[in-house]
Amino acid sequence: MVAAMETASYEVRRSARRRRTMSISRQAGRLVVTVPARMSATQERQLVPGFVRGFLAKEAARRLPVADTELQERAKRLFAAHLRPAAEGFEPVFSVRWSGRMERRWGSATTASGTIRISERLRTMPAWVGDYVLVHELAHMLETNHTKRFWALVARYPLAERARGYLEGFSHASDGEGAGRRIESLLGGLSTDWTAEGAALDPNGRGSGSTGRWAGGV
Numbered sequence: 001m002v003a004a005m006e007t008a009s010y011e012v013r014r015s016a017r018r019r020r021t022m023s024i025s026r027q028a029g030r031l032v033v034t035v036p037a038r039m040s041a042t043q044e045r046q047l048v049p050g051f052v053r054g055f056l057a058k059e060a061a062r063r064l065p066v067a068d069t070e071l072q073e074r075a076k077r078l079f080a081a082h083l084r085p086a087a088e089g090f091e092p093v094f095s096v097r098w099s100g101r102m103e104r105r106w107g108s109a110t111t112a113s114g115t116i117r118i119s120e121r122l123r124t125m126p127a128w129v130g131d132y133v134l135v136h137e138l139a140h141m142l143e144t145n146h147t148k149r150f151w152a153l154v155a156r157y158p159l160a161e162r163a164r165g166y167l168e169g170f171s172h173a174s175d176g177e178g179a180g181r182r183i184e185s186l187l188g189g190l191s192t193d194w195t196a197e198g199a200a201l202d203p204n205g206r207g208s209g210s211t212g213r214w215a216g217g218v
């Protein structure tokens with residue numbers, strides 16, 4: 001497949017309040033490990049890399065929910081976390097469903113009706129990749145076309161650039177030469193595809209990307 005596990009780059013922070021446990025989270029996409037202040041440098045070398053690998057493995061194994069209702073809830077949470085702060089008070093009404101009929105696209109958005117479809121192929125990929133597709137389609141509820149503003153909205157999801165890399169790698173690996181090209185639907189409404197767009201993204205999207213806590217004994 002694609003995009004094996006990312007090379008683990010992370011930041012270690014020491015906390016005087018932390019006594020026996022480590023924690024790890026993503027902050028604006030960056031992995032931050034917090035360890036007890038009294039942990040020795042040797043202990044840090046012995047314990048932190050495995051801790052980070054465990055977190056990444058767990059993160060990579062997580063999947064989007066299969067039920068449409070849960071997918072919809074997830075989309076609402078993603079909108080609230082990443083897009084609402086930039087929506088200037090606009091609250092789009094949208095509905096999100098899985099689609100088993102998308103061969104070459106990861107998602108589509110029809111702005112007039114607020115209809116978002118997500119390809120079932122994303123069910124086998126890490127949830128953080130699927131979240132990117134959701135954020136992408138949700139951003140179309142605020143900005144119809146792939147404008148500069150659109151990409152700035154998408155980049156508010158901290159893992160946007162990584163997810164794009166993952167999907168592009170997947171397209172090339174699975175479809176061969178010429179695959180993953182932009183395909184715009186010419187039928188009805190606005191339908192978008194973006195698997196191979198070259199638009200530059202700001203990797204330092206704002207917003208918090210914490211994916212939860214992982215505590216282990218030290």
Ligand SMILES: [Zn+2]
Nearest residue numbers: 136192193194
């Ligand atoms: Zn798009």
